[in-house]
Amino acid sequence: MAAPYRLLFVCLGNICRSPAAEGVMRSLIEAKGFTDRVHIRSAGTGGWHAGKLPDQRMRNAAQNRGYELISRARQVTEGDLRDYDLILVMDRQNLRDVRSYDRSSEFGAKIRLFCDFCSVHQESEVPDPYYGGEQGFELVLDLLEDGCRGVLEHISSALA
Template sequence: MYSILFVCTGNICRSPTAEGITRAMLEKRGLGDRVVVDSAGLYDGHAGEAPDLRARMAAKAQGYDLSELRARAFTDRDFEAFDLILGMDRGHVHDLRIRGGQAHRDRVRLFLDYTPDMKGVAVPDPYGRDAEEYRRAFEMIETGCAALVDALVAAEVAG
């Protein structure tokens, strides 16, 4: 079984959105039982909370349900538990690589690097902004999730 962890700052906007979308896409392709998907935040101040209402609304408008997800903090055990750890922006990737050291450096990547047209691009943090920023972030995340699932299938990770 292959495992993926999405990481953002507080685990209430970007990373749970990526978790929910990826899970749904894997299920739709019949791969939900072959890939474990989770999300976490580098900041633990939102632990136990549901995703931000605006993130849930943006996802729901496109047919994704994030309501059952709850924020949690990233722990060092996650380096061993997950095959791939995807930071939503370069700051997350940098912090995770420092924290994980050389032993875990290769499993940490930038989320949108799986999307050919957005390599090196960060998903902007919509936290505290208006619904339009959440919608824009959602669109980027959905595109990134589709590219990631395609890459998993092509690499036969999920097959």
């Protein structure tokens, strides 16, 4: 059997957007029967929340849609650029931060904005809901559900 496709979601602190993307994607992968063929993780560009569960507000909003967010926060590493097949960042600042690890400019093609995979929503970035209200978490989940469907389409062709 071929090595699993490795997918990494990245946001700022790894407690809202990227662990939610991980949870949404995991649900889609399980439904498609690709659990053994796709490895999913998330990370943050900052390490302030390392070891912590996702933000309780994000977990609640996700749980209301049937997603369980159980990953622990960690900071992205230079090795992640080599180890993952696709690294999806939530906004342009995350993109700059992750690309700064790519000192030899060899991994640029695999570092992409998450919203590039959205087909329903027109946003170019997934906004950070941390300092906002409940609606911010709902918008993030709307974007993640849309984009994760596109990501699944994208990686399904790689797994065919």
